[in-house]
Amino acid sequence: MTLLFDSISSKTSNSSGLHATTAATSLAAENPAQPFSRDFFYQAFDLSKSEETIADYFHHALQHPTVLYLFFQRYTHFNAYTSSVISRLASSIAMSRYLFTDPEVPVIEEADRGFNVAMKVMIAAADEGSNDGASHRALAQLLLKTIGDYAGLSVLERNQFAKIPDWLNEISMSVMDGYQGQPGNVAALIRALGFHSASELLGDIEYALVDKVFRHDNQGSEFDCYLRNSSAVEICGHRYHPWCYVLVHSRYEGSGVEASHFECVVEALNLVVQYRPEPVEQIVQWVLEGFESFMALEQDLFKQIHQECQAWLDAHCP
C-alpha cells in the first residue's frame, strides 16, 4: 500500500496538498475492513496549509463591502452546484445494479446493496433541499441579499455580478462532471465518493473558518455590527437570520450538517470496501484521486475569487 500512496503522491503532491504520509497508509492498513475515517483524510492531506491561505482570502474580502458581495456571490454560486449535484451521485450509485453486493449472500438479486451505499449520500442531498423549510440555496440567497444591502448595491449592480465569468463556469462544470459518477462504472463512482468526501470535509472546515474570520476575528467590525442588527426573515414558514446559511453548515468551535454529511460519506466508503471485490488498496487509491480532484478545483476557485476581488479593488480603490 505504501507504494500506491507514494505513486499518487509523486504525481500530484504539488497541486493540492496530498502528502501521502506513511501514517495514513498505516492507519488504513490497521483496519482494512473500515479503512476510512476523518483521521485517514487528515493523514493523507495537508489540510492546514490550504486553511491558512483561505483564511487570508476571507480577511481580504472584508476590505470593501462590494468586494464582500463579489466574494459571497461567487462562493454561493459555486456551492449551488455542489449542493444540487449530490442527488445525482446518490442516484448514480442506486442505479448501479449488482455492482455493490454482499459477499455473504449467494443469491445475486438478494445481495444487491447499491441502495445501502446510496442512502448515505441521500442524507446530504435531502438536507440541501430542505433545512426544515428553507433550502440551503434559499439561505444563501438571503445572506447574499443582506450583504448587497450592506454594500448599498443597486439591482443593476447586483445583476452585473450575476454575469458569471468563464473560469467560474468551467470550475462549476468540472465539479458537476466529477461529482455525479457514472451508473455501472465502479471506478468513476468510487472516485465520485472521494470527491463528495472532500466536498463535505472541506465544507465543514471552510464554513467554520468563515464564521471565525467574519464574526469572531472581526467582532465589532462594520459588517459584524450590520449582521447583528439584521432581522430574521420568514422563508417557507420559518424565520431565519441571514447568517444561518453559514451556521447550518458549520460554526467556529462547533459543527453543523457538513460534519454529519462527512460521517455519512465515511460510512458509505467503508460499505464500498465491504461490497466490492477489489483489494482495499485499489479502493483507497480511487477515493484519494477523487478527493484530490475536488480539493484542487476548490483551491482554484478560491484563488480565482481572490484575484477577481483584488482586480475590483485595483480598479475602484487605487
Ligand SMILES: [Fe+2]
Ligand atoms: Fe449546503
Ligand SMILES: [Fe+2]
Ligand atoms: Fe453537506
